[in-house]
Structure formats: C-alpha cells, structure tokens
Amino acid sequence: MNPKTFQNILCSATTFFFILVVHLSAWAKLSIPHESYVLDNGLHVILHQDRSLPKVVVNLWYHVGSKDEKKRRSGFAHLFEHLMFMGTQNVPDGQFDILMEKLGAKNNATTSFDRTNYFSWGDSQALPVLLWLEADRMYALGDNMTQEKLDLxxxxxxxERRQDxxxxxxxxxxTxxxxxxxxxxxxxxxxxIGSxxxxxxxxxxDVKDFFRxxxxxxxxxxxxxxxxDLAEAKKWIDQYFAWIPRGKTPLSKAKAYAGKWPRSYKSISLKDEVSLPLLTLNYRSPKANAKGDAEMDLVASLLTGGKSSRLYQALKVKKDWVQSVGAYxxxxxxxxxxxxxxxxxPGIPIxxxxxxxxxxxxxxIEEEIADxxxxxxxxxxxxxxVWSLEGLLHRADELNYCQYHYKKADCLEENLQRYLLASPSQVQSWAKNVFSSTRLEIRILPKGNAS
Amino acid sequence: MKHRNIIFCGLCLVYGTVLAGSPEPIYMKEMPALAKSSQLSFPKVHRDKLYNGISVLWIQDDKIPAVYGQLRFLAGMRTESVEHMGLSQLTSSMLMEGYGDKTAAQLSQEMDQLGSDLSTAIGDYGISYSFSSLKDSFGETIALLSDLVQHPRWDQGSFDRLHSDQVQNVAYQRTDPDSQAFEILSQELYGKHWQGFFSSGTPASVKNLSLDQVKKYYGDFIRPEQAVLTIVGDLQKEDLLSSLNQSIGSWKVEAKYAMPEIPGLNEIPKFDLQKKVAIYDRPEAVQTVIVMGKPVKGFAKSTYPKARLIDIVIGGSFTSVLNQNLREKHGYTYSARSSSWLHRQAGFWMIQTSVKSDTTGKALEEIYKEFTKIQQKGFSKDQIQKGKKLLQAQLVESVDSFEDLNNQINATDLLGIPTDFYFKVQKKVNRLTPKRVKKVAKQMLDWKDFDIVLVGDRKSIEAQLKDIDPQVISEKPIHTAELRP
Incomplete structure (x- = not known):
C-alpha cells in the first residue's frame, strides 16, 4: 500500500488551480475541434465530437462562484452545488444519481471563487438522459427546495469541511x-467551503433567490x-434547453476589488497535529490570463519545477533543510x-x-535569467x-474554461503563446513586481514546538 | 414503462405541448429514450521481444502525438523483509538521482529539454520506471531511460537526503488520520506479513537502511532478466522496436541469473482469526475515521465477478448502500465507500468513511443494519442491474488514457490473466441475478469477520460504543491500538 507523502499534500492543496494552469497551455497545433452556438435564451453551446470510445461528457458551467456570495453567507455557492443534486418534481429526491447510475453514468461538480461546474459522463447511449437531467434542474430546482434537503x-x-x-x-x-x-x-x-x-x-x-x-x-x-451524432445532439439540446426562459432578475456579479489593500501583513503562526513545520510566503499576483499571470507560472517553475530548479537546489541539494518545496x-x-x-x-531554524x-x-529579481x-x-x-488534451473530461472542461475566460471556446493557442512568448526580462520584471509587494507569511508548527 | 415513455415523448415533440401556466414542455416529465450504443473492446496488445529477450507489450494509439510506458521489474514490497521494510521505496527514489556522471539536476534538465518525464514507483509486486514523451522525442527519452536504468549513480549525499526524506514521510503519515487508520488495519489483518506494512516502512525499519542495501536490491532485481516493457502511444512497430533495441535491448543479459531466494515469498499470510475493534486516539478530533476490513483469498477468476459486483453495490458509487445511508440519509459523513485489494496470494475488502465524532456509534450501527438486511433479504434487482452497468462503464474508463491502458496491461500481466479479462468477464457479470450473488454476499458481509479500526477521540468513541446495539461489537474485544515502532 502506498501512503500519502508531503509531495501529495503540496500538490493536493493546489490541485484545482494547478490543473487549470496546465490546461491553459494546450499546444497550439492541438486545438480542440468544436462547433459552438448560442440558443435564443442565451445558453452557450459547444459541441466536441470524438468517437474513439463509446463515451460522452456533459459539462455545464454556471458563471457563479463564492465571489458572488452575499455577506455572512460564506460557503453558499458550494452548498448550493450540493443542493443541485437534491431533486425536482420530474426527478424527485435522490433520483438524479439513481437514474444516472442505472445507465452506468456518473457525475460530479466543483465550485471555485469564480464559477461552478457540473459534469456527468458515461456510455454514449446515456446522452439524451444526461442532457434532460441537466435541463430539468436548470429550470425546476429552486421551486422544489425544502428545509429538509437544505439541512441534510x-x-x-x-x-466535507471537517474531513478536508x-x-x-x-x-x-x-483558509x-x-x-x-x-x-x-x-x-x-x-x-x-464556508464557515x-x-x-x-x-x-x-436564500437558496431560491440564489437559484433565480x-x-x-x-x-x-x-x-x-x-x-x-452532431445532428442528434443539437436536436436534444434544442428540445431540452431551448424552452427554458432567460433569467428575469438582473445578475449581480462581484466586481474587481476597488478597496484598500493592506500595506503590510502580520506574520501568522498556527499550531497543528503535524510532524514538520511549514513555512509559506504568499503574495498577491496578476489575475488569471492578465499580463504577468503566465510569467508568474514560469517563475514558479524556475523556483521549484523539478530537481534542477533553484529552490530545490538551494534548499534540498546544497542544504538538506526541507522535506519538499513548491511554488504556485x-x-x-x-x-x-x-x-x-x-x-x-527537524532541527532546522525556520x-x-x-x-x-x-x-x-x-x-x-536581480540576475539575468538564462534563455x-x-x-x-x-x-x-x-x-x-499535449497531455492535457488526452482525456475527454479534461477537454470538455477546457472548452468551458475558454468560453468563460476568453468568450470563445478555442483559446488554446492564445494561451500557450502567453507562455512561449514570455521573455526572460518580462519574467524577471513580473517577479520583481510581485515579490516587491506586501508579503503574508504563514507558519504551521507542530503542537508543542516552542519555536 | 420505458417503451411507453418513448411513445409519449414522440407525441410531445410533434405537438410541442407545454404544461398549463409553465413554459415546461410535457415531455420533460418523462425520462427520454436512450441513444444508440456502440461496442467497446480492449485494444489489440502487440507482443514483441527485444534482442536481449525483454518482453514488450504495446498498443498503438494515435489519440495524441505522445507515448507513455513503463519498464517494470518483478520485485516490490513482497521481496522485502520485515526488518528492512521501506527498502523498495528508498531504492526507487535513489534510482532517479542521476546516472553515470550526471547528477539528478542534470537528468532533470535533460528531461525538461525533451519535454519528457521519467519517474519511478513501487508496488506490491514490482518496481517500475514510468516514462512519457511527445512522439518526436520518444527515441531520445527511451535512450535516457536506458542509461538511467543501467547506470544509476550511487551518491552517498543523495542517499542521505532521500533516507532522511523517507524517515520524515513515515512521520508525516503517522499524523494523518486516514493513513493511521489504514496502517492499523493492515497491522490487524496481516500482522508481520509484508502486506501488513506501508511501502515507506516503519520508523524502526527505515532508520537503519543503507546505501549498500539499496545497491544490493538493485543488483538483485533491477535486471533485464526481470524486466517487462509496456508502451502505449502514437508509434509504428518498426520505429518502436528500433528505438528500443538500440537502447534497452542492448542491456546485457546473464544466462545464469536467478532471482534470489526470499523466504516466504509465495507464502499465503496467516490471518488472525480473533477480530477486534481497535481505537487509535486522536484527542478532540472533529471526526472519526472508520475503516473495516476483512481478509479475502487471493485473486481468483471464478470468484471475481460476484465479489466485484457486490463491492460496487455496497460502496463503489455515489448511490451505493453505504453512501446513501451514511451521507444522503443521515448526513454523518461526506463520503463512504468500499474497495478491494487483490493479489495472487491474498487480499482484503475494506469499508471506509470519516464521520462527525459524535456519530461514530450511530454510523457503525447503520453499517451493521445494512449488512444484516442484505444478508437476510439479498439485493434488489435494481441494485444488481445498476452494479452491472457501473462495471460496464468502468471498462470504458479503464481504456481512456495511455496510462490507464498501461495499468491494465501491467495489472493483468501480474495476475496472470489475459489483458482483456475484464472485458470478457463482463458477460458473466451481466448474467448475475440477486439470487445468484446471495450466497457470496452473505459471506462477504458477515460482520464477525471484520476488523474495525476507529481513529478519533477515544473517550468519545468508547462512550458511544457502550450505548449502541451490542451486536455491533458482538464478540470483538476493544483495544487501544498503537502504530508499530
């Protein structure tokens, strides 16, 4: 049995974000073939056909995340994600999963700051049912919410919060x-996850309002x-989704933060049931897909990507001071x-x-980065x-990622170019920009550790 | 019902009927008919031999212009002695620390330049190198792998660092509640057999491992005579064999080689028949990790279909018996599942969940009730039908990526079964009925055969165990568990 390691937890804490980054850089020569259109009710539809396996994926992004929550309702977007599986009149309590699994299909969902995605996958014969289930809850979930479902x-x-x-x-x-x-x-x-x-x-x-x-x-x-079959899929999508009315209320989305950022951060030390101290240095950095975002990904790789990286060499090879080091x-x-x-x-001063x-x-920041x-x-x-395009689930999510962030389904080439065109001086300049900004230091110390 | 639905939906489409006062068309009331289904089969596995006799099992797949593969050696945890448990793991780490006069950093740079990846890992029966590369750099990647496997760099400084890393990894695992629970369950089930240990070893077994032991392990097992290559990707036979023969294929084979004799290598572990409730104390823990396990015989073609079907119905999906009860009915947990670990010699079947601390007793009672109910009444037709469909769907997942395909080839090869075994056995699975699985279910769910491990706040757990149905604890003595030194 192979157990967990420090490397696992370094990764798992950032898996969600990291996967998006990797996907961003899909190889230009390998764009994902697709067809996209918009229904009259505003739903963006993207079709990607791949008949190599008898498998289909339905991936639906709602453009709402924890950033859009009201005050004192932290965790609501994610709680809502759970409630989306709790049934409607047509598909009563618990039947969503039961119907799906009877066909050998499965589903899951994730919530981030920015969006919530729902994805189901299974044998190709299940496609009309997967679409029907998504459409049904897109229309009817709110009216069927009950106190009992919410409490459960x-x-x-x-x-989930306790466990993870x-x-x-x-x-x-x-957190x-x-x-x-x-x-x-x-x-x-x-x-x-919320408090x-x-x-x-x-x-x-709250649930009904959020749904509406x-x-x-x-x-x-x-x-x-x-x-x-493309024609069949279009027919089903039209049949199940096109009749759903547009939203009637205005959408209130979180806007870019215009308030004041702290001029300095207080260092934080926590105690936990852990075996080794953890030191983290944290900074604000350029937002997704903005100038500097790809450069900071590259900075992360220069610092800790592989055994020749700078911090690995300095902290693990030259001095055996750390168990593992990662930058993201x-x-x-x-x-x-x-x-x-x-x-x-143990025994190394933090x-x-x-x-x-x-x-x-x-x-x-100071020395030229070698080409x-x-x-x-x-x-x-x-x-x-290239590897990120291997799995159908990933490809489906990638298309929705592009649609959300780039307003077009195919952003692969554009994304990769952000990385490939970054010059050493640009990378250095962004490193300087970020590392010169205010820094938050967090230490997690073993309980009983005096330091 | 299904047939009637199809006709009903057809009418709705023609007339575009909607419900009064709602834009919802009437056809939304009924589940639609299914689409046409296509057939799936396991892709053809080609079998070739390199000049030096190394077997190559490979699949041609041009889904993406890339290649993934593994070079596996028969070794792994089962070759380790209890005193030196963790040696395979340490050897596997050491094998990535450079080759010839190239350091680990130089090796890493070479991989980066190619856009390739090389890594090592161990399993219960093997130690393996994994490699992935773009199609165009396959030849160079395999040449690099060949150098790496034939000429490892035995640097004492690297060893000291990795050794210290492994000591710390063992310490970390012993702070993680899931790892604590699995390690104790392994101990309870297997005692001092190798299956009773984690691959990283125990503090005592790792402490004294030396570079000499790692070198000996390499000399004993990482040899062409022990090697099997599995590859999946966008390759043509001529190019593939040419690249392999120029590299791995030239690794010199010794005709006299024989795998070292290892006492008890093929021994079937003796299980402790006294089943217990083991509590590992995590004072004030907000959750209790519950794992329950029972030993099962090693992998057998004959018992596999029924056991696998029962496993998936009990805890292999979201709507499984366990998850529906503990999560969706009672809200005690975020998830509950079952899984099995099967080797040729032995295996075990396991239930796992993490529940809110004050629901530990209730959760155990619920699991007990579910198992007892199934033992008495059997499964419903719906449950069995769903299980079959989920297993069918898993076949698609098992051939989804290059790595999945590789894992299938390796797993079936190690069990000595055909690569398409799971595809063929699905026909047998599809013929199963609730009646036909009842006897096996009764055995699998027999409560008295389970060891129960509870990792959480001991005081709270003990108090709850006093209040629950005594049948749940039955004859099992309760004891406070410790991890091995």
Whole structure:
C-alpha cells in the first residue's frame, strides 16, 4: 500500500488551480475541434465530437462562484452545488444519481471563487438522459427546495469541511491564506467551503433567490463532448434547453476589488497535529490570463519545477533543510495568489530557510535569467499542453474554461503563446513586481514546538 | 414503462405541448429514450521481444502525438523483509538521482529539454520506471531511460537526503488520520506479513537502511532478466522496436541469473482469526475515521465477478448502500465507500468513511443494519442491474488514457490473466441475478469477520460504543491500538 507523502499534500492543496494552469497551455497545433452556438435564451453551446470510445461528457458551467456570495453567507455557492443534486418534481429526491447510475453514468461538480461546474459522463447511449437531467434542474430546482434537503446537505458540507480541512494535517492552510491575504471586503475573502456559522445561517429562501439569480441559461455554458451524432445532439439540446426562459432578475456579479489593500501583513503562526513545520510566503499576483499571470507560472517553475530548479537546489541539494518545496501561481478571475511553501526538516531554524528563499527571490529579481533555463521550463509547458488534451473530461472542461475566460471556446493557442512568448526580462520584471509587494507569511508548527 | 415513455415523448415533440401556466414542455416529465450504443473492446496488445529477450507489450494509439510506458521489474514490497521494510521505496527514489556522471539536476534538465518525464514507483509486486514523451522525442527519452536504468549513480549525499526524506514521510503519515487508520488495519489483518506494512516502512525499519542495501536490491532485481516493457502511444512497430533495441535491448543479459531466494515469498499470510475493534486516539478530533476490513483469498477468476459486483453495490458509487445511508440519509459523513485489494496470494475488502465524532456509534450501527438486511433479504434487482452497468462503464474508463491502458496491461500481466479479462468477464457479470450473488454476499458481509479500526477521540468513541446495539461489537474485544515502532 502506498501512503500519502508531503509531495501529495503540496500538490493536493493546489490541485484545482494547478490543473487549470496546465490546461491553459494546450499546444497550439492541438486545438480542440468544436462547433459552438448560442440558443435564443442565451445558453452557450459547444459541441466536441470524438468517437474513439463509446463515451460522452456533459459539462455545464454556471458563471457563479463564492465571489458572488452575499455577506455572512460564506460557503453558499458550494452548498448550493450540493443542493443541485437534491431533486425536482420530474426527478424527485435522490433520483438524479439513481437514474444516472442505472445507465452506468456518473457525475460530479466543483465550485471555485469564480464559477461552478457540473459534469456527468458515461456510455454514449446515456446522452439524451444526461442532457434532460441537466435541463430539468436548470429550470425546476429552486421551486422544489425544502428545509429538509437544505439541512441534510448542510450537514454533508460541514463534514466535507471537517474531513478536508479540520481533520487533516496542515488542512487549515488555504483558509488562513485566503482570509489574510484578501481584505475582509474582497469578494474572495472567506473560503469556498464556508464557515460553520455561515453555513448554519443559510435559509431555503436564500437558496431560491440564489437559484433565480444565477442558475439560468443566460449565465451558463454547456459543452457536450464525445461519441454522438452532431445532428442528434443539437436536436436534444434544442428540445431540452431551448424552452427554458432567460433569467428575469438582473445578475449581480462581484466586481474587481476597488478597496484598500493592506500595506503590510502580520506574520501568522498556527499550531497543528503535524510532524514538520511549514513555512509559506504568499503574495498577491496578476489575475488569471492578465499580463504577468503566465510569467508568474514560469517563475514558479524556475523556483521549484523539478530537481534542477533553484529552490530545490538551494534548499534540498546544497542544504538538506526541507522535506519538499513548491511554488504556485494560483490564478483566479479577479485577483491571484502566488505562494511558496516549504516543509522544514527537524532541527532546522525556520528563519534560516526563509533567508535562503529570500536570497533566491533576490537573485531572480536581480540576475539575468538564462534563455536556456527559461526554454527548458517552457518546453515542459508545451509538452504538458499535449497531455492535457488526452482525456475527454479534461477537454470538455477546457472548452468551458475558454468560453468563460476568453468568450470563445478555442483559446488554446492564445494561451500557450502567453507562455512561449514570455521573455526572460518580462519574467524577471513580473517577479520583481510581485515579490516587491506586501508579503503574508504563514507558519504551521507542530503542537508543542516552542519555536 | 420505458417503451411507453418513448411513445409519449414522440407525441410531445410533434405537438410541442407545454404544461398549463409553465413554459415546461410535457415531455420533460418523462425520462427520454436512450441513444444508440456502440461496442467497446480492449485494444489489440502487440507482443514483441527485444534482442536481449525483454518482453514488450504495446498498443498503438494515435489519440495524441505522445507515448507513455513503463519498464517494470518483478520485485516490490513482497521481496522485502520485515526488518528492512521501506527498502523498495528508498531504492526507487535513489534510482532517479542521476546516472553515470550526471547528477539528478542534470537528468532533470535533460528531461525538461525533451519535454519528457521519467519517474519511478513501487508496488506490491514490482518496481517500475514510468516514462512519457511527445512522439518526436520518444527515441531520445527511451535512450535516457536506458542509461538511467543501467547506470544509476550511487551518491552517498543523495542517499542521505532521500533516507532522511523517507524517515520524515513515515512521520508525516503517522499524523494523518486516514493513513493511521489504514496502517492499523493492515497491522490487524496481516500482522508481520509484508502486506501488513506501508511501502515507506516503519520508523524502526527505515532508520537503519543503507546505501549498500539499496545497491544490493538493485543488483538483485533491477535486471533485464526481470524486466517487462509496456508502451502505449502514437508509434509504428518498426520505429518502436528500433528505438528500443538500440537502447534497452542492448542491456546485457546473464544466462545464469536467478532471482534470489526470499523466504516466504509465495507464502499465503496467516490471518488472525480473533477480530477486534481497535481505537487509535486522536484527542478532540472533529471526526472519526472508520475503516473495516476483512481478509479475502487471493485473486481468483471464478470468484471475481460476484465479489466485484457486490463491492460496487455496497460502496463503489455515489448511490451505493453505504453512501446513501451514511451521507444522503443521515448526513454523518461526506463520503463512504468500499474497495478491494487483490493479489495472487491474498487480499482484503475494506469499508471506509470519516464521520462527525459524535456519530461514530450511530454510523457503525447503520453499517451493521445494512449488512444484516442484505444478508437476510439479498439485493434488489435494481441494485444488481445498476452494479452491472457501473462495471460496464468502468471498462470504458479503464481504456481512456495511455496510462490507464498501461495499468491494465501491467495489472493483468501480474495476475496472470489475459489483458482483456475484464472485458470478457463482463458477460458473466451481466448474467448475475440477486439470487445468484446471495450466497457470496452473505459471506462477504458477515460482520464477525471484520476488523474495525476507529481513529478519533477515544473517550468519545468508547462512550458511544457502550450505548449502541451490542451486536455491533458482538464478540470483538476493544483495544487501544498503537502504530508499530
């Protein structure tokens, strides 16, 4: 049995964001063939046919995330994601999953700051049913919400928080990071999972209001990918979705943060049931797909991507001071975060590790980056772009990602070029820009550790 | 019902009927008919031999212009002694620390330049190198792999660092509640057999591992005579074999080689028949991790279809018996599932969930009730039908990516069954009925055979165990578990 490792947890804390980054850079020569159109009710439809396996994917993005939550309702967008499976009149309680699994199909959903995606997949024969199920809940879920359903999923979500955050070593890192790097009035403040207190406050009326406002065809995009006949798929989409009316109320979306950012951050130390201290240095960074976003991805790779990377060499090879070290650009629509994390070996002063991190950051800012070093990093992006197109589920989500961020289904080439065209001086300049900004330091220390 | 629905929907389409006062068409009231289905079969596996006799099992697939493969050696955890558990893991890490006079950093740069990836991993029965590359750099990648596997760099500094990393990984696992639960369950089920350990070892077994042991392990097992290559990707036979023969194929084979004798290598573990409830204390934990496991015989073609079908119905999907009860009915957990670990020699079947601390006793009672109910009444037709469909769907997933295909080839090869075994066995699965699986279900769900491990706040757990139906604990003694030193 192969157990968890530090490397796993470094990755798992950022998996969601990292996957998006990798997908962004899909190889230009490998664009995803597709056909897209808009229904009269505003629903964007993207079809990608691939008949190599008898498998279909239905991927639906609602353009609402935790950033759009009302005050004191943290976790609501994610709680709502759970409620989307709780049934309508046509497909009563619990039947959504039962019907799907009877056909051998499965589904899941994820919520981020910016959007909520629902995806189902299965044998190609299930496609009309998958579309019907999505359309049914797009129209009817709100009217069928009950206190009982809400109470049950509230319990489940609170258990999800306990399982993934509170009962996990280092599990409170992301929450601490988000709640401190962003000001309290920033749309990203809080966490996607929400606080127990706010989750307890959610009411059935909140659910109905949220549904009316955000779960509507003119705030969504639908991807159908896989083994289907194009004409048939269009017919089904028209049949199941075209009659659903546009939303009637105005959409209130979180806007770019215009408030004041802190001039400095207080360092934070937490105690946890952990074996090694964790040091993280965190910065605000350029938002997703903006200038500087790709450059900061490249900076992350220069610092910790592979055994020849700068911090790996400095902290693991020259000095065996850390168990693992990772850097990530965590990109989101309104603002992003850049983080460097190191698990520090016993007996090594945390400040010594921090000093080396600072030295390497300084070198990156001051000394010219060799073309060869940057080319190697870019080559990995090119390669991972090809691999990111391997799975049908990924491709479907990629198309919706492009539709959301670029307002067109095919953004692959444009995305990759952001990485390939970044010059050493641009990368350096963005590193300087980000690393010179205010920094939030978080330490998680083993309980009983005096330092 | 299904047939009537189809006719009904057809009428709706023609007349475009809508419900009074609602824009919703009447046809939305009924589930639509299914689309046409197409057939799926496992892709053809080509079998070739390199000049030095290494077997190559490969699949041609041009979905993307890339290649993924594994070079596997028969070794793995089962070759390790209890005293030195963790040696395979450490050896596997050491094998990525450069080759010849090239350091790990130089190796990493070479991979980056190619846009390729090389890594090592261990399993219970094998140690393997995985490689992935774009189609155009396959030849160079495989040449790099060949150098890496034949000329590892035994640098004491690298070893010391990796050794220290592994010691810390073991320490980390022992702070993670899921890992704690699995490790204790392995101990309870298998005792000192290798299956009772984690691949990273225990603090005591890892502590004294040396570079000499790693070198010996390499010499004993990482050899062409022990190697099998599996490859999936956008390749033509001539190019593939030419690249392989120029690299891995020239690795010199020793005719006299024999795998070292390992005491108890093929021994079937002796299970402790006294089943227990083991509590591992995490004071004030907000959740309790519950894992329950029972030993099963090793993989057998004859028992596989029924056992797999029962597993998926009990805990293999969202609407499984366990998840529906513990999550969707009671809200005790975020998820509950079952899974099985099957080897040739032995295996185990396991239930796992994390529940809110104060619902530990109730959750155990619910699992007990569900199992007892199924033992008495069997499964419904719907449950069995759903299980069949989910297993059918898993076949598609098993051939989705190059890595999936590779894993299928390797897993079936290690079990000594045909690569398309799971595809063929689906026909048998599809013939199963609730009646035909009842006997096996009764055995699988027999409560007395389960070891129960609870990782959470001991005081709270103990208090709850006193209040629940005594049948849940039955004859199982409750004890406080410790992880091995």
């Amino acid at each position: 999923q509230r319990k489940v979500v609170r258990n 955050d509170e009962n996990q070593p280092y599990g409170m890192l992301m 601490t990071m988000i709640q401190n790097i962003f000001p309290k009035d920033h749309p990203y403040w809080g966490t996607v 127990h207190e706010d989750l307890e406050k959610a009411t059935v009326e 406002e955000y779960y509507r065809p003119d705030n969504a995009s639908l991807v159908v990918a896989g083994d289907f 650009q965590i990109s989101s629509e309104l603002d992003s975060m850049f983080t460097i994390r190191a698990f520090i070996k 400040d010594s590790v921090k000093k080396v991190m600072d030295q390497e950051i300084q070198k990156l 060869q070093e940057l080319s190697r990093v870019k080559k990995q992006y090119e390669s991972s772009s």
